[in-house]
Amino acid sequence: AQSVSQHNHHVILSEAASLELGCNYSYGGTVNLFWYVQYPGQHLQLLLKYFSGDPLVKGIKGFEAEFIKSKFSFNLRKPSVQWSDTAEYFCAVNAFNYGGSQGNLIFGKGTKLSVKP
């Protein structure tokens, strides 16, 4: 079965530190990849997505992610975090079945990011 792994349950950083959140998925075929963010008390929002093309994807608020197909990874990065980045981050994968149809979105368990001012 397809699965998504997020390596860190909780990450604590100081402002201006660099961020990298790991995401690995288990599926050998074509995938669409997403990172969602959930700020405290708010709904899930799309941070960035990868469908095809340039494997380095830029999203909102200075976030970027790199799709490395050989490593089945889609890690999220930000060079310098701010206190306002405190949130929970979810990686999600939408796999294309071998028959060509799309499967459902599979979410990782999430990583809580706490940024100390």
Add this chain to the structure above:
Amino acid sequence: DGGITQSPKYLFRKEGQNVTLSCEQNLNHDAMYWYRQDPGQGLRLIYYSQIVNDFQKGDIAEGYSVSREKKESFPLTVTSAQKNPTAFYLCASNSPGGAVRQPQHFGDGTRLSIL
């Protein structure tokens, strides 16, 4: 503004009682989804519907039921058969968009607790 509206924001259920969570969208999306979010578990798919009058079970459908009589609405009923209903429930929608599935938009969620 277009979006997804979930109501109520907080809901309390007594033992043995069915409750229904509302989800309405005005984004003209064909597909709608219900997820359950538990701490440390991420989001798990309960039910989804790609088109009106059709829906499919997700990974954890037991104890839940849905209907899709209108494109805009996808209510979720948590039945008394669901033994551990306390969770945060999220509704989402998207347009499948042919070959490329579009990102899902999410509502603000409903937090269900057992009295």
